[in-house]
Amino acid sequence: MRLTHRRAVLRLAEPFTISRSTSVEEEVLWVELAHDGVSGCGEAEPQDHYGETVDGAEAFLDQAAGLLGDDPFALEAIGRRLAELPGNQAAKSALDAALHDLCGKLVGQPVWRLLGLERGGPPTSWTIWLGDPDDMARRAETVDPRFRRLKLKLGGRDGLDVERVRAVRGVTDLPLQVDVNEYWDVDEALEAVPELAALGVQYVEQPLSAGDPEGSRLRNESPLPIFVDEDCHTLRDVRGCAERSHGIVIKLAKSGGIREAVRMAQAARALGLGVMLGCMIESGLGIAAACQIGSLCDHLDLDGNLLLAEDPWPGIDFADGVQLPSEQPGLGVHEAVSGAR
Numbered sequence: 594m595r596l597t598h599r600r601a602v603l604r605l606a607e608p609f610t611i612s613r614s615t616s617v618e619e620e621v622l623w624v625e626l627a628h629d630g631v632s633g634c635g636e637a638e639p640q641d642h643y644g645e646t647v648d649g650a651e652a653f654l655d656q657a658a659g660l661l662g663d664d665p666f667a668l669e670a671i672g673r674r675l676a677e678l679p680g681n682q683a684a685k686s687a688l689d690a691a692l693h694d695l696c697g698k699l700v701g702q703p704v705w706r707l708l709g710l711e712r713g714g715p716p717t718s719w720t721i722w723l724g725d726p727d728d729m730a731r732r733a734e735t736v737d738p739r740f741r742r743l744k745l746k747l748g749g750r751d752g753l754d755v756e757r758v759r760a761v762r763g764v765t766d767l768p769l770q771v772d773v774n775e776y777w778d779v780d781e782a783l784e785a786v787p788e789l790a791a792l793g794v795q796y797v798e799q800p801l802s803a804g805d806p807e808g809s810r811l812r813n814e815s816p817l818p819i820f821v822d823e824d825c826h827t828l829r830d831v832r833g834c835a836e837r838s839h840g841i842v843i844k845l846a847k848s849g850g851i852r853e854a855v856r857m858a859q860a861a862r863a864l865g866l867g868v869m870l871g872c873m874i875e876s877g878l879g880i881a882a883a884c885q886i887g888s889l890c891d892h893l894d895l896d897g898n899l900l901l902a903e904d905p906w907p908g909i910d911f912a913d914g915v916q917l918p919s920e921q922p923g924l925g926v927h928e929a930v931s932g933a934r
């Protein structure tokens with residue numbers, strides 16, 4: 594297999610703010626694996642929050658090229674060889690996606706069928722990024738009516754997080770989910786969560802810092818399900834998450850790809866945990882990999898490509914609030930001719 598990669602910039606339709614950062618664009622890597630005249634593609638968005646960089650991902654991919662071998666179906670063996678190289682989960686995820694895309698194209702089947710899964714899943718949430726309560730309510734009012742769930746980014750560090758939810762609840766009856774991105778301590782959480790429950794919030798994502806020793810206390814006392822994201826990266830984290838949450842948030846950029854994500858979802862079920870699948874700011878190429886396994890999850894937050902000014906990799910069908918993977922072979926997305934540069 595021959596591996597090539599190139600940089601691209603994804604431009605957001607509007608600036609995206611969470612508790613720790615604001616983004617207007619994201620630099621990503623597009624990976625292509627060629628084998629027997631067929632190409633598979635994948636996308637990496639290295640996560641600076643986890644110490645990853647685009648430069649580092651490029652260096653990793655150059656090293657990884659020599660470890661892939663010549664059998665794209667040998668996913669387990671390739672995964673073991675890549676595991677020898679530390680970190681770079683986003684780049685590993687791009688390789689995993691490209692391998693799945695390639696395998697699907699070689700046998701003429703969409704990836705979700707190769708995995709024995711159904712084409713579908715719960716509706717994706719639409720993210721209302723962090724702002725003042727009135728501003729968030731105004732944005733919630735103008736959401737595309739096809740969305741059937743809203744995810745509110747909280748963690749304003751100004752005592753107004755419950756007000757943010759109340760303001761949004763005042764303008765919509767849609768199910769609400771909140772993501773605090775690690776910005777509460779346990780006392781703030783125990784005070785806020787009952788109020789959020791009264792406002793009809795479905796669950797609270799990552800209220801505490803990753804590894805916060807009060808996690809199990811919050812889990813036991815919270816009237817709402819707690820889902821953990823920054824606490825849960827790969828399969829080895831899932832067991833510990835059962836002590837401090839009711840559910841895990843899987844993202845391919847953390848897990849290193851579809852294969853590990855499926856293992857995580859199965860382990861979570863064995864431990865009685867809920868499963869949410871989330872995304873970073875990604876084009877349709879990244880989202881296409883995630884939505885192949887949407888049917889394994891209770892909640893999906895796969896709006897990454899819909900936040901872009903223009904999706905450079907169209908092919909996902911956004912139907913009745915659900916991000917449906919294509920019925921074409923592989924990941925089923927193709928680079929738009931105009932490109933995204």
Ligand SMILES: [Mg+2]
Pocket residue numbers: 772774798799822823842871
């Ligand atoms: Mg999150």
